[in-house]
Amino acid sequence: MTTRSSAEAARDIPEATVARLPVYLRALTTLAEAGTSTCSSEDLASAAGVNSAKLRKDLSYLGSYGTRGVGYDVDYLRYQIAREIGVTQDWPVVIVGIGNLGHALANFSGFRSRGFRVVALLDADATRTGEEVAGVRVRPFDDLEDIVGEHGVAIGVIATPAVAAQDVADRMVGCGISSILNFAPTVLSVPAGVDVRKVDLSIELQILAYHEQRKAQGETA
Amino acid sequence: MTTRSSAEAARDIPEATVARLPVYLRALTTLAEAGTSTCSSEDLASAAGVNSAKLRKDLSYLGSYGTRGVGYDVDYLRYQIAREIGVTQDWPVVIVGIGNLGHALANFSGFRSRGFRVVALLDADATRTGEEVAGVRVRPFDDLEDIVGEHGVAIGVIATPAVAAQDVADRMVGCGISSILNFAPTVLSVPAGVDVRKVDLSIELQILAYHEQRKAQGETA
DNA sequence: TCCATTTTGTTCTCTCGTTCACAAACTCCT
DNA sequence: AGGAGTTTGTGAACGAGAGAACAAAATGGA
Structure with a gap:
């Protein structure tokens, strides 16, 4: 009952991470509005006011949405977080x-x-x-x-x-x-x-x- | 520098405990207004919405203000918490x-x-x-x-x-x-x-x- | 093609917080 | 006075979260 292996796996995201996802979402929105299309974990972490290792670990609970050597696509990551939180719906x-x-x-x-x-x-x-x-x-x-x-x-x-x-x-x-x-x-x-x-x-x-x-x-x- | 042994010892209270002290303070005020003069950790814990063991441990960081077999004096404990938080001053x-x-x-x-x-x-x-x-x-x-x-x-x-x-x-x-x-x-x-x-x-x-x-x-x- | 560089995803360790369980201490009744 | 019954204060086990450190994977230049 606790493990699901489907692609749409409902991983259990730690509560502390859930509380930070909206902060990341807002930081990404700010970046997007400033015209940034790609950012590193370091960039996003400093915009959100957290440690970059913590940010990467948090994001890893959602899936693997970054590209090594490159960083994260701002719009794509923003959508993924919004979907995970549930704010894509009304x-x-x-x-x-x-x-x-x-x-x-x-x-x-x-x-x-x-x-x-x-x-x-x-x-x-x-x-x-x-x-x-x-x-x-x-x-x-x-x-x-x-x-x-x-x-x-x-x-x-x-x-x-x-x-x-x-x-x-x-x-x-x-x-x-x-x-x-x-x-x-x-x-x-x-x-x-x-x-x-x-x-x-x-x-x-x-x-x-x-x-x-x-x-x-x-x-x- | 970290240890002080005076009676006025500035124990370092865990952050999680600090965040709950105001809740206890409010619960004590409510009890006092209801005319309660003494309460057990169980009473206060349920009024504050926490586990009684956690409540006792939290209070133990402030000192030993309860009486075994009896409980806590509402007014006395209220004052002690208020003083510890700093809300006795303006x-x-x-x-x-x-x-x-x-x-x-x-x-x-x-x-x-x-x-x-x-x-x-x-x-x-x-x-x-x-x-x-x-x-x-x-x-x-x-x-x-x-x-x-x-x-x-x-x-x-x-x-x-x-x-x-x-x-x-x-x-x-x-x-x-x-x-x-x-x-x-x-x-x-x-x-x-x-x-x-x-x-x-x-x-x-x-x-x-x-x-x-x-x-x-x-x-x- | 291969190597240097960058940056992610993840493992490991350490710290902090919660909960259990129980000895110490107090009251009350006989 | 002594024992039964309560209730606190705390040691110890357990679980969750933070941060360091590094392997894996991508890019770009020679």
Whole structure:
């Protein structure tokens, strides 16, 4: 069950590598826009901010898309990574919670350009529904099930206050969403098989504060 | 140079542990607000969404703050973690780039409540300066050096478009900022000694898409 | 054609992080 | 006072990730 030998082998790519593939993809796009058609692992690695050995090892999990002595074809590699990640297809996304953050997310241009399409903005606050943000009308949260069913949404974004987040997640899971991006500062509990990724501003700041404090201590010690 | 035996020993806490301490801190705050005065590692671990053995090992890097057979005193542990992270002190922060995201960040309540204080909002766009966001006036980006010098700012937040981010980072580093939280979708290059943490919406979505695609493949295979 | 040069793909080693399992230490009940 | 029952703190085994180093494969010039 773990080994497949077909040409379309579903190799299991390490999680750390998966997290870097989008970075490589962006670096390749930048290179392509600058008119570069070929690059070495060294070039791409420095554009992505990683070690070149690590880059080559990461790419080797996808297959053997480079040419020894030459390097990588930018467009070809870009397509291969995009395909591996899944951004060659179209991913409908719902965003729940249209506060300041929800607005910022709805207006974020990186969505459309990378295979993600915001099919609905939802908010429990009835006074917000009807409002239009980034060309999409805000609808009541209770429309969630209809929208998910209609568009086949698999990815949900939670941008609500912390107290509402678990309820939203439960509803999302209940109607078939299996990947959640959570901006609310709460630990979500979801059944196995549902992926949750968390983006938490204050945690990031606190990590910086820790290191900052240590730097300061070193100076005065 | 690496070993210190004083009571105030600066143990080197693993990076993975540092990243979890803020999660524990938040879980403890929630417990305290619920009126809980004591908790076991099992309780806290489930509130934080981690394994209890990992939690105990993480806490053991800080010291021995629990009581065997009893558990941890919520308030005491909370203080110890806050002190270790450095959020018992006040951290002045500047935010550069007052677009949708900058607005959301400026309004984010988690700043103040956790020891971070937004001392300035800066934007290169002159038409935005003078505007007031979350009680702080938007000022021109060129005021950066003055503000950093005046308030002793060590942490900067970049919420500009990608093209501007590297320039902003250079200016920040130039005037003494040594920790940067970067929301722009770009790899920043900074000198050694400067910490950069990156928050990138579209990378997170792409990671989810990858796993989502694999789930779908498994079903149809 | 053959050799020097370049650059990839991969093996090996080392470090870091996670989890298990258990001794040490504390409480409570008899 | 002593033993049963909890719960922490940590040593040790295990697994994953990072980086060095090198063989394999391509190019280009003589």
